[in-house]
Amino acid sequence: GAGVSQSPRYKVAKRGQDVALRCDPISGHVSLFWYQQALGQGPEFLTYFQNEAQLDKSGLPSDRFFAERPEGSVSTLKIQRTQQEDSAVYLCASSSRDITEAFFGQGTRLTVV
């Protein structure tokens, strides 16, 4: 597709359940970012990939969060043993090497009950 695609759009998980969120970036974009947006807040940086290499994971809040991009295209953000404070919108963005702005997907709204 022409834009960044994220799935699922909505996910309800029971506390303690593992979840996996998918991001399909714009074709050819080498950079991929994950952000977490809590209600009423701006997006908070989680992690960054350049192609398949995870160059920065300083924003991941705990070792329950894991992201991968094995072939330098699709990325998956995995959250293990979800907790209520993980409830947020998870945004994926991609950009090419030649541009400065990143393009966002619609996000996945995760609700942990």
Place this chain on the structure above:
Amino acid sequence: DQQVKQNSPSLSVQEGRISILNCDYTNSMFDYFLWYKKYPAEGPTFLISISSIKDKNEDGRFTVFLNKSAKHLSLHIVPSQPGDSAVYFCAAKIRFRGNNNDMRFGAGTRLTVKP
């Protein structure tokens, strides 16, 4: 550590008037600034940006002003239209910090333009 701040959570203006959204930052290393617009249930969409070597960038009804000494930028929308009603995020980055060009966002300002 809130490096980018938008102190006004909401703003309401009349159609046809000017909307001014403000943003402050604390990290003097930031050298590129962006504004994103977000409608409900959608991801943020890029609106306009400015490099730290400029103090103004204009694109149609949208103008961004940068005051580096005050670490302040603003987005002006004139004339405002009802379709501009959305949440506006200010973002900042350090462009040339190796390969990492992640952005730091403010908390957003909800703009409502009344017909």
